[in-house]
Amino acid sequence: MSVDLNLSSVTPEDWTRYDCVFQLYGVKEDIVTKLEKDQIRTNEVxxxxxxxxxxxxxxxVALxxxxxxxFIVYKRKKAPDNGVELSEQLNPET
Structure with missing residues (x-):
């Protein structure tokens, strides 16, 4: 079971004025818990x-x-420009 409880408007000195009361089906007595900030568990980020x-x-991602x-720019600058020589090797007649 979970509950959303927004306590942002409660001042620190008023925390002791509130209790959490749980009424469970099949249980005759209420479960009363004092509201203590350090005892509240949350999964909020x-x-x-x-x-x-x-x-x-x-x-x-940027890096x-x-x-x-x-790396691509480095490889392109490092590679020799063999376009003409390669073309002549592939097509010796031209």
Missing amino acids: NPSDMTVLVTAAVVV TLISAAG
């Missing part, structure tokens, strides 16, 4: 953590693309 992950992924483009 902190927006700043997500920003770091997205930024890191973008940087890795990969830049490296690939640099």
Whole structure:
């Protein structure tokens, strides 16, 4: 079971004023739990953590693309221009 509970408007000094009350089917007594910030479990991702992950992924992709483009340019400059010689080797009559 899960619940969305937005406590952003509750000031720290008011936390002790609230209780979580669970009413379960088949259980005669309510389960009452004091609202304590350090006891709340969450699976939310902190927006700043997500920003770091997205930024890191973008940087890795950008570096990969830049490296690939640099490698292609390097190979093209390094390769000798044998277009005419290769053509003559393939077609000696021309």
